Amino acid sequence: MAATVYGKKSIGENTFDVLIYIILGLLFLMCMYPFYYIFIYSLSDAHTASRNNLAVMLYPVGLTLNNYKEVFAMEGMASAALVSLLRTAIGTVGTVVCSGFFAYLVTKPMYFRKTIYRMTIATMYFSSGLVPWYLTMRKYGLYNNFFVYVVPSLISAYFIILIKTFIEQLPASLEESAMLDGAGYITIFARIVFPLSKPILATIAVFAAVGQWNSWFDNYILVQNDELTTLQLKLYDLMRTAMSIAEKANMGTSAGGALSHLEEAVTPMSIRMTVTMVVTLPILLVYPFMQRYFVKGIMMGAIKG
Amino acid sequence: MKRKGATKTGMGARAGKMAQAARVAALLVALAMLFAGCQSGGGGTTTAAATTAATTTAAETTAAAETTAATEAAVATEAAAATTAATEAATEAAAAPAKEGFDENGYWTGEITKLTMITAAGAADPMNTRHDTRVHQELIKKTGVDMIWEDVTSEKFNMLMASGDLPDMVSTGAALTKDMEALFKSGQVLALDELIDQYAPDMKRDLATSIEITRKNFGIGDGKLYEIPIMVGEVEREDWPLYIRWEWYKEIGAPEFKTYREYIDILKQIVDLHPTTGDGKKVFGIGGWANWGAGWWMYAPEFGYLPGWGGASFNSGAASSPVYVNYGDNSMITAWDEQSPEWMQVEIANYASRLGIYDPDSLLQSKEDFDGKRDNGQYANLFGNWTIRRFNAEHAEEGLGYVPAIPTGGNYYGAGHQRSDVPALAFLISKNCVDPAAAMRWINYVCSYEGCAMLYNGVEGIDWVIGDSGKPQLTQKFLDDRAAGVGGDVTGIGFDNFFSAFQRVAIWPKYNMPLRWIEDREIAAQVATKLDAEYSAYYGAVSVPDRFEKAFESGDILSMRNYNTAAISFAPTMPTDLQRTTSQLADLKIEWWNKLFAAKDDAEFESLKQEAIADYRAQFDLDALEAWCRQALEEGAAKAAVN
Numbered sequence: 001m002a003a004t005v006y007g008k009k010s011i012g013e014n015t016f017d018v019l020i021y022i023i024l025g026l027l028f029l030m031c032m033y034p035f036y037y038i039f040i041y042s043l044s045d046a047h048t049a050s051r052n053n054l055a056v057m058l059y060p061v062g063l064t065l066n067n068y069k070e071v072f073a074m075e076g077m078a079s080a081a082l083v084s085l086l087r088t089a090i091g092t093v094g095t096v097v098c099s100g101f102f103a104y105l106v107t108k109p110m111y112f113r114k115t116i117y118r119m120t121i122a123t124m125y126f127s128s129g130l131v132p133w134y135l136t137m138r139k140y141g142l143y144n145n146f147f148v149y150v151v152p153s154l155i156s157a158y159f160i161i162l163i164k165t166f167i168e169q170l171p172a173s174l175e176e177s178a179m180l181d182g183a184g185y186i187t188i189f190a191r192i193v194f195p196l197s198k199p200i201l202a203t204i205a206v207f208a209a210v211g212q213w214n215s216w217f218d219n220y221i222l223v224q225n226d227e228l229t230t231l232q233l234k235l236y237d238l239m240r241t242a243m244s245i246a247e248k249a250n251m252g253t254s255a256g257g258a259l260s261h262l263e264e265a266v267t268p269m270s271i272r273m274t275v276t277m278v279v280t281l282p283i284l285l286v287y288p289f290m291q292r293y294f295v296k297g298i299m300m301g302a303i304k305g
Numbered sequence: 306m307k308r309k310g311a312t313k314t315g316m317g318a319r320a321g322k323m324a325q326a327a328r329v330a331a332l333l334v335a336l337a338m339l340f341a342g343c344q345s346g347g348g349g350t351t352t353a354a355a356t357t358a359a360t361t362t363a364a365e366t367t368a369a370a371e372t373t374a375a376t377e378a379a380v381a382t383e384a385a386a387a388t389t390a391a392t393e394a395a396t397e398a399a400a401a402p403a404k405e406g407f408d409e410n411g412y413w414t415g416e417i418t419k420l421t422m423i424t425a426a427g428a429a430d431p432m433n434t435r436h437d438t439r440v441h442q443e444l445i446k447k448t449g450v451d452m453i454w455e456d457v458t459s460e461k462f463n464m465l466m467a468s469g470d471l472p473d474m475v476s477t478g479a480a481l482t483k484d485m486e487a488l489f490k491s492g493q494v495l496a497l498d499e500l501i502d503q504y505a506p507d508m509k510r511d512l513a514t515s516i517e518i519t520r521k522n523f524g525i526g527d528g529k530l531y532e533i534p535i536m537v538g539e540v541e542r543e544d545w546p547l548y549i550r551w552e553w554y555k556e557i558g559a560p561e562f563k564t565y566r567e568y569i570d571i572l573k574q575i576v577d578l579h580p581t582t583g584d585g586k587k588v589f590g591i592g593g594w595a596n597w598g599a600g601w602w603m604y605a606p607e608f609g610y611l612p613g614w615g616g617a618s619f620n621s622g623a624a625s626s627p628v629y630v631n632y633g634d635n636s637m638i639t640a641w642d643e644q645s646p647e648w649m650q651v652e653i654a655n656y657a658s659r660l661g662i663y664d665p666d667s668l669l670q671s672k673e674d675f676d677g678k679r680d681n682g683q684y685a686n687l688f689g690n691w692t693i694r695r696f697n698a699e700h701a702e703e704g705l706g707y708v709p710a711i712p713t714g715g716n717y718y719g720a721g722h723q724r725s726d727v728p729a730l731a732f733l734i735s736k737n738c739v740d741p742a743a744a745m746r747w748i749n750y751v752c753s754y755e756g757c758a759m760l761y762n763g764v765e766g767i768d769w770v771i772g773d774s775g776k777p778q779l780t781q782k783f784l785d786d787r788a789a790g791v792g793g794d795v796t797g798i799g800f801d802n803f804f805s806a807f808q809r810v811a812i813w814p815k816y817n818m819p820l821r822w823i824e825d826r827e828i829a830a831q832v833a834t835k836l837d838a839e840y841s842a843y844y845g846a847v848s849v850p851d852r853f854e855k856a857f858e859s860g861d862i863l864s865m866r867n868y869n870t871a872a873i874s875f876a877p878t879m880p881t882d883l884q885r886t887t888s889q890l891a892d893l894k895i896e897w898w899n900k901l902f903a904a905k906d907d908a909e910f911e912s913l914k915q916e917a918i919a920d921y922r923a924q925f926d927l928d929a930l931e932a933w934c935r936q937a938l939e940e941g942a943a944k945a946a947v948n
Contacts, residue, residue: 047680050673050676050677050680051677051678051680051681052677130460130464131463131464131467131468134464134468135468138470220461221461221464224455240456241434267673267676268673269673
């Protein structure tokens with residue numbers, strides 16, 4: 001014990017530490033390498049990488065930004081990125097506020113509270129199916145409407161469970177004091193519950209932001225307007241174009257035929273890697289800012305179950 | 306400080322009522338949010354495969370497309386050259402009065418209509434990206450329709466059908482599945498007869514036979530036509546399965562072969578001579594990839610074409626066919642029969658494996674990895690002309706690359722060399738179409754010989770002209786573009802995937818030539834690469850198509866020109882329970898094939914084969930499956946005979 005306090009460790013302890021470092025180091029590599037591989041592949045010459053599947057291991061081969069050039073040269077990329085950013089920002093704020101307030105309300109004693117809560121939870125287990133969902137959204141006027149990205153995700157049963165559990169462990173006396181001072185539910189939520197719930201709300205914000213950023217299916221099904229196309233769908237289109245041109249082009253006889261610009265410049269794999277980078281990087285930046293809340297939020301929500 | 310205590314005072318009572326009112330209000334807000342939000346589970350988290358969604362649904366009209374001065378000048382110049390010896394047909398065309406709404410050049414004079422067409426063919430992106438090419442712009446001018454394509458998954462297609470939201474037009478498989486029948490009966494797509502009579506005289510003339518076949522067999526018994534048949538006509542060479550590295554094949558004397566085993570022996574000789582490529586990479590005889598669902602069997606069944614058997618799947622969606630039909634006499638054999646052509650495929654792979662020329666990664670590697678090796682030239686043989694493209698595009702001018710390996714002895718059939726008026730694909734016009742007349746005008750052009758020739762060959766007057774002989778000829782611009790490597794993404798030529806009424810090798814009776822001019826044996830010589838020229842000359846042919854024709858003429862390979870595939874086309878769709886059996890059987894077959902590849906000798910192969918057949922029979926009621934297939938083919942043949 002004394003040896004540890006003064007920094008002198010026994011051989012056994014040192015060995016144990018080294019082992020731990022090795023194991024953790026390996027785990028770190030296992031987690032990081034796939035992402036690093038995608039990164040270096042996206043910076044490699046598409047055809048060199050494709051023809052030597054072991055060439056791209058530690059560093060890019062034939063270092064080039066061609067893949068990124070092709071991706072960013074796509075028409076409408078700026079507007080798609082803006083739509084994705086907007087939906088992420090508005091959608092995340094909306095989800096945090098609405099799910100937070102809803103969760104707060106279902107902690108209050110009122111008629112049908114449990115029924116409403118259970119009905120909400122039921123949406124985690126039962127889906128209406130694609131066609132009824134599509135028809136409902138159309139009825140709501142959300143077809144070709146930016147708010148289709150925001151409104152359907154305002155209330156999420158999973159988030160509500162997390163927030164409700166968190167709110168329930170806040171001291172009831174805080175609210176009661178506020179109520180005695182004349183504060184209503186909205187004031188209490190805005191001034192007391194919301195600030196105190198920051199850890200869980202930050203966690204929800206990360207979940208919601210990642211979900212919003214990655215989402216494409218609502219765009220695919222319900223938005224046909226080019227100006228409202230999201231980055232995800234745009235990039236997926238590019239990936240599919242590269243693949244369908246590469247796979248389906250059939251120029252007949254061995255006389256062959258000229259390769260298209262896209263075929264010359266990239267391969268389906270290089271586009272896939274580049275698109276993965278473009279899509280993943282921005283959302284990765286969210287984590288460091290939210291990390292200090294993140295673990296705490298999940299843990300505190302989890303204790304009470 | 307309990308809430309209960311607070312409500313006992315007067316002020317507390319008022320506060321309590323207000324709190325109650327606030328609760329009710331909050332409850333209402335919460336309910337509203339719940340109903341709005343509870344649908345979210347159906348939205349953002351679904352994981353169906355995505356396809357393009359860039360489209361507009363409205364039929365906005367725009368100003369008539371402007372004719373570029375350059376184009377007109379080129380047309381005028383070339384046309385002037387052509388008129389000196391214009392053909393009778395061309396003269397007739399010139400003398401014909403302009404159709405209503407079109408000018409003397411056949412260009413639409415009204416407003417341009419924007420239409421949307423959905424397709425499950427996976428071709429929308431390449432089509433949309435060619436919007437500004439000269440071929441697409443010509444198409445717009447010729448039809449007055451600016452078409453936007455949208456790829457849809459079957460999931461989205463079903464959703465659009467169920468919700469009645471189909472866009473203006475649909476491109477789909479022609480087979481009369483239950484979904485299609487339901488679609489026709491629901492009134493969501495228009496009956497087309499009147500529209501054809503009014504707006505599609507050219508198509509009605511050129512597709513007459515197929516239209517009648519479609520009306521009789523792909524309708525709902527009310528005598529109306531609901532779909533326009535496309536991709537019909539004569540097919541040849543398109544799916545030729547065997548391509549061999551010419552410089553290596555020539556080096557060993559380009560030996561003839563009559564059987565598959567002889568062919569594999571030739572590949573063995575090549576691999577022995579060239580165990581590695583120039584830069585030291587290992588060379589294999591044959592190989593494949595494993596990530597296309599059914600493993601490398603995605604292309605292996607092409608082996609089956611040559612001996613004269615075609616797989617019949619009855620729209621089962623299974624990875625391999627339950628039965629095979631003989632091209633010659635329409636007889637049927639089950640996949641599990643000892644004599645089935647499928648066993649021959651497995652045996653060939655095993656034989657190659659035993660000789661050590663089969664890429665052992667074939668059962669593991671992805672298509673991308675295969676492509677890398679393929680483009681390195683690591684395979685002595687490639688299957689299908691679509692796999693040889695990149696290597697040939699990069700090396701054919703050096704005289705290197707892959708050429709068709711054609712057997713002798715008349716044992717095998719030329720793949721797909723047949724005529725079919727039974728469509729594989731079709732166009733539909735939905736009841737939501739904002740301008741059915743415009744849609745039919747577009748169909749009329751695309752589904753005529755004239756329209757197809759434009760899609761395949763480019764704009765008349767720019768890419769080709771009618772020459773002194775009265776037949777189409779390529780212009781210098783076409784040849785220069787091709788030599789300079791200007792691709793279809795720039796010119797729009799080859800604007801054909803899944804949207805042309807006729808196959809590219811269908812014959813246009815007016816000129817007695819394949820619709821894609823460079824498939825013609827004479828014209829092909831003009832665009833031949835050094836590789837093509839060397840290969841053709843070696844066999845005394847003027848071009849690659851000529852080499853095929855000569856092989857047919859000499860009887861080295863058998864023509865399926867008079868073979869009728871209609872029996873398979875008209876056979877009914879397999880019932881769901883048998884579809885399931887067929888899919889499960891296909892999975893089981895793959896398991897056994899993997900074991901069979903590794904058999905060390907003929908005896909072990911034969912023993913495993915017997916075990917596999919016994920296992921198939923033990924696990925499935927194959928007699929019931931066989932009986933249904935036989936009955937279905939008889940029905941198909943009976944229908945084909947009537948047609």
